[in-house]
Amino acid sequence: MLIFLSVSIIYIGFTSQIKIMIQSIEWRDKGVIVTYGEEFSDEDSVNAETEITSNPKFSSIEFVILDFLNVKNFSINTHVVADSGRNSNDHSSKNSSLKMAYISNSDVIKGLVNVYSAYQTRGDLEHHWDIRIFSNSTDAVEWVNDAQVIA
Numbered sequence: 001m002l003i004f005l006s007v008s009i010i011y012i013g014f015t016s017q018i019k020i021m022i023q024s025i026e027w028r029d030k031g032v033i034v035t036y037g038e039e040f041s042d043e044d045s046v047n048a049e050t051e052i053t054s055n056p057k058f059s060s061i062e063f064v065i066l067d068f069l070n071v072k073n074f075s076i077n078t079h080v081v082a083d084s085g086r087n088s089n090d091h092s093s094k095n096s097s098l099k100m101a102y103i104s105n106s107d108v109i110k111g112l113v114n115v116y117s118a119y120q121t122r123g124d125l126e127h128h129w130d131i132r133i134f135s136n137s138t139d140a141v142e143w144v145n146d147a148q149v150i151a
Contacts, residue, residue, distance in 0.1 A: 031063035
């Protein structure tokens with residue numbers, strides 16, 4: 001499980017703060033929930049994608065929930081998001097019926113999801129994922145229709 005925690009490192013004369021990036025990646029029976037911390041960067045996007053798609057469970061899961069509600073700072077390039085969207089065409093051959101629920105109230109995330117979705121559907125139109133954006137986790141869980149998400 002890939003988790004970045006907030007750690008203060010004290011050197012003689014100054015303090016450096018490492019921000020929480022990926023707070024947690026939780027595997028459930030039918031899916032995975034990724035919760036981001038205060039920062040979201042290119043590295044976070046790539047790390048989460050790699051962690052999820054390289055896991056042997058990936059081919060059998062039904063949903064991915066990406067929770068961005070805690071994110072305050074964005075340091076991400078749209079080229080990375082576009083590459084991720086293109087990569088999902090390859091990943092959809094392993095799992096063609098995935099539901100992806102993004103949880104965010106941020107216009108930045110909504111814009112990035114639109115970029116991702118546009119590049120994801122440019123490939124094989126028969127094998128693209130159902131992608132939606134929600135403002136809260138209750139609606140996202142209801143949409144993926146899996147009571148075990150909460151448990």
